[in-house]
Amino acid sequence: MKKVITYGTFDLLHFGHVNLLNKAKALGDYLIVGVTSDFYDQSRGKLNVKQTVMERIENIKKLQIADEIIIEEFEGQKLDDIIKYNIDIFAIGSDWLGKFDYLKSYCNVVYIERTRGISSSQIRESDYGILKLGIIGYGRIANRFIRESKFVSGINIEGAFGINLDKVSFFANKHELNFFESNIDNFLDKVDAVYIASPHNTHYEYIKKSLLKGKHVLCEKPLVLNYSELMDVIKISKKNSLVLMEAVKTAYSPGFLKLLSIAKSGIIGQIKHVSASFSKLIEGDFRELRKSENGGSFTELGTYPLLIISKLFGTNYKSIRFTSYFDESKNVDLFTNLTIVYEHGIGIANTGLGVKTDGQLIISGTKGFIYVPSPWWKTEYFELKFEDSNFDKKYFYKFEGDGLRYEISEFLNLIQTKKINHQKVSIKELKFFAKVMQIFLDEKMTKKIK
Ligand code: CTP
Numbered sequence: 001m002k003k004v005i006t007y008g009t010f011d012l013l014h015f016g017h018v019n020l021l022n023k024a025k026a027l028g029d030y031l032i033v034g035v036t037s038d039f040y041d042q043s044r045g046k047l048n049v050k051q052t053v054m055e056r057i058e059n060i061k062k063l064q065i066a067d068e069i070i071i072e073e074f075e076g077q078k079l080d081d082i083i084k085y086n087i088d089i090f091a092i093g094s095d096w097l098g099k100f101d102y103l104k105s106y107c108n109v110v111y112i113e114r115t116r117g118i119s120s121s122q123i124r125e126s127d128y129g130i131l132k133l134g135i136i137g138y139g140r141i142a143n144r145f146i147r148e149s150k151f152v153s154g155i156n157i158e159g160a161f162g163i164n165l166d167k168v169s170f171f172a173n174k175h176e177l178n179f180f181e182s183n184i185d186n187f188l189d190k191v192d193a194v195y196i197a198s199p200h201n202t203h204y205e206y207i208k209k210s211l212l213k214g215k216h217v218l219c220e221k222p223l224v225l226n227y228s229e230l231m232d233v234i235k236i237s238k239k240n241s242l243v244l245m246e247a248v249k250t251a252y253s254p255g256f257l258k259l260l261s262i263a264k265s266g267i268i269g270q271i272k273h274v275s276a277s278f279s280k281l282i283e284g285d286f287r288e289l290r291k292s293e294n295g296g297s298f299t300e301l302g303t304y305p306l307l308i309i310s311k312l313f314g315t316n317y318k319s320i321r322f323t324s325y326f327d328e329s330k331n332v333d334l335f336t337n338l339t340i341v342y343e344h345g346i347g348i349a350n351t352g353l354g355v356k357t358d359g360q361l362i363i364s365g366t367k368g369f370i371y372v373p374s375p376w377w378k379t380e381y382f383e384l385k386f387e388d389s390n391f392d393k394k395y396f397y398k399f400e401g402d403g404l405r406y407e408i409s410e411f412l413n414l415i416q417t418k419k420i421n422h423q424k425v426s427i428k429e430l431k432f433f434a435k436v437m438q439i440f441l442d443e444k445m446t447k448k449i450k
Helices: 015-026 038-043 053-063 077-084 101-105 120-128 140-149 165-174 184-189 200-212 227-239 254-264 297-301 303-313 404-416 427-442
Strands: 003-008 030-036 068-072 089-093 108-112 131-136 155-161 179-181 193-196 216-220 244-247 271-279 319-326 333-341 346-352 361-365 368-372 381-386 393-396 446-449
Touching (some): 015 108, 030 053, 193 200, 227 427, 244 404, 254 303, 271 297, 271 303, 297 427, 303 333, 303 346, 303 427
Parallel strands (some): 003 089, 030 068, 193 216, 319 446
Antiparallel strands (some): 271 361
């Protein structure tokens, strides 16, 4: 029996795929189709896939051309599969011409003429169009956001809003945006969605205005500074079926998602302690150090540790305590230690703007621990460590660029597929972040050190 194997993403299955599969099948007697996993697509930078791996597999199954369907999960798997399944022919579309010649010492490699005039990318563009996005704010992160958005297809940054007309016009011209506005209503009329990167204490107002005008919202952390504001904006977003997403880039990156699944798999036993630090030394007259703009290390950086703590321990904690070193003249925290006690574990967060710590993450369990070196929030590498070091394991994943591309692509996908309830950061977690921020800002649970 002649066995043939072929691979692809097969997103939004089209007749080009069907032709390819028929031709591949005709080359032998038995056809295996490898469909890329969601994680593999993400980690190789294919960020615009609309259907989940299960939806894509279902579509191929229905065609009844493949005799077997497998999932392609990592680079280098093709060779493993060829040996494992005793493959005679590796078939792939002609757009890959020459790329798989290295497999010729293991089986025949056939490049099948690609069907002209159709591709998943084309369908995505014509079905979903281009999302017109506007930016509120023009600071450092807004600049980075524009750079990163270029890696996501299907989205265009149209214009910017800012109260300072000179600054917003400079920003818009620098990035060759189509427009700039200092009137929020005019700005919102010109876009489908917004990214908010203005000072923390302005988020609530801009989120609310945008949602009420029917615009989807991606907002920098902290989304809002207290619980009632959060409940208010969640209510509006639900009522209008709009996406409201907090821009915690870590939550959407492939390495972090893998870290979570490994930590939750039980391989290090029951998790009892999570300690996450993030520091960024800042001096000078910056928003991060201004009390009037709710600056300070915890509001600035606290969402990252809260993300990992809530992902692993949940949101029902027993007690919470902050210890902070405050700048006496500026009255913002330059360092904060947060200890959250749960029934079954302890979460520790350390954030610093005026105190430097190693930005590492340690997840300790009853059988071993996971060590993620700095910068753990751009998760690229982590180690599993055990009492017997023979069982230690190392993992490596790519975190591309500044990593904002992952949250941008997630935001776009949620809007385009209308899966607004499938957010990687749940409403429960958003509520937890807002509640903890509020407790911190109330200062009642905070012990101050000099
Ligand atoms: N293919 C084909 N003819 C097309 C499109 C795809 O023969 N018009 C083949 C590819 O060469 C590959 C397989 O179908 O062997 C799966 O390709 P995939 O990348 O999933 O499809 P594309 O439509 O090319 O997707 P995209 O636009 O996202 O690159």
